Amino acid sequence: MSIWGEIKSSFRLGSNLTRLIYINLGVFLLFGLLRVFLFLSASSSGWITGFMAVPANLQSLMVRPWTIVTYMFYHEDFLHILFNLLWLYWFGQLFLQFFAQRQLTWVYLLGGISGALLYILAFNLLPPFKGYAEVSLALGASASVLAVVIAVATLQPNFTVYLLFLGAVRLKYLALATVVIDIISIPVSNAGGHIAHLGGALFGFIYVVALRRGTDLAKPFYSISSIRFPKRNRMKVTYRSHNADYDYNYRKAQKQKQIDDILDKIARSGYDSLTKEEKDILFKANNRNIN
Known part of the structure; x- marks a missing residue:
């Protein structure tokens, strides 16, 4: 089997975690190669980020409504996507020990949307960001990944993971440290990114709290998703x-x-x-x- 054939087979038959990672990598490579082509042809590539990243400006968002979803799969820097996918891989595997495949997909998507909404609201309503909404864009999977991390930590707060240099750490402390770092980092740098992270984390927490009370917030979306059981449309000999x-x-x-x-x-x-x-x-x- 060719490399491309192996990739297609892995995507079709793999878990939802595998698919989410592949989609992020595919988008990164596609637009990375497109930027190279535009650079060599002396053309501007600035429109790519505007097309994929979610804007804080409400008028721009109305023109590009798809960005509230595409932004969570779009990265420009290698280190940005590397760390996001490492977190998604580690905590996605842990998530699937306690949740269903379809729940991972929708916690990722709805967590990302929640992060985008909190970012947009903050930049349009809070005084420190007045005027910045016109030019601000958000991109990356961090809000979606934080939704997955916080969901697992809320469900299993005393579950222990082992971190390099730190050793054994309970999930509740890891989640708390992540949220606190995002909060105190807002005035320092990348305020929009940290606010989006908090929006994703908030959804992950609310999702599990609601689930414990018998309400799956993602359930209305299950009927429109066929990601769990991919069909194989191969012609059989007999x-x-x-x-x-x-x-x-x-x-x-x-x-x-x-x-x-x-x-x-x-x-x-x-x-x-x-x-x-x-x-x-x-x-x-x-x-x-x-x-």
């Missing part, structure tokens, strides 16, 4: 092989639904509410599907 492929995909879908139901139960009532059979199913699934 009728028998077509049926075998159909049966395999059906069993796989049913198994994934069973796992998602168990993860939903954990989010609502905690791990201890599971039966022994449900714990066995989850244990076997985690040992087979390491992303």
Whole structure:
């Protein structure tokens, strides 16, 4: 299989975490190469950021409403996307131990939108930013990633992770430190970025609080998403092989639904509410599907 074929197969058959990482990388490479082409042809590339990043100016936002989504997949600097995707990978894997695949997708998207909305509101309503809304743009996946991080930390505050130089740290302290750093950094530099981070973090917290009360804030969006079970549209040589492929995909879908139901139960009532059979199913699934 070619490299491109492997990438397509990994995207189609991988987890939602894999897809989110691939989309961010794909957008970064696409516009990075486009900038090189424009530079070599002596053309301006400034319009790219204006096309993808979300503006604080309300009139500009009305002209480019798609940017409230595209900004969370768009990065200009290598280090920016590197650190965002490392956090997304680490905490995305942790997120999927307690939540369903579709929840990761929508916490990422809705967390990013929440971050954009708080950023836009702050730059249009707060006195320190008066006049800056006309020229300010926000970009990057940080708000979306913080939504994922804070959601996991809110659900499992005492879960321990091991950090380089720091050793064992509970998620609640890591989440608190991240939020505090963003708050105290607002007057120092990149105020719009830090405010967007806080918007994403706020959504992650509210999402889990609501989930514990029986309300999944992302549920209205599940019906419009088909990301969980990609269909394979390959032509089969014989009728028998077509049926075998159909049966395999059906069993796989049913198994994934069973796992998602168990993860939903954990989010609502905690791990201890599971039966022994449900714990066995989850244990076997985690040992087979390491992303």
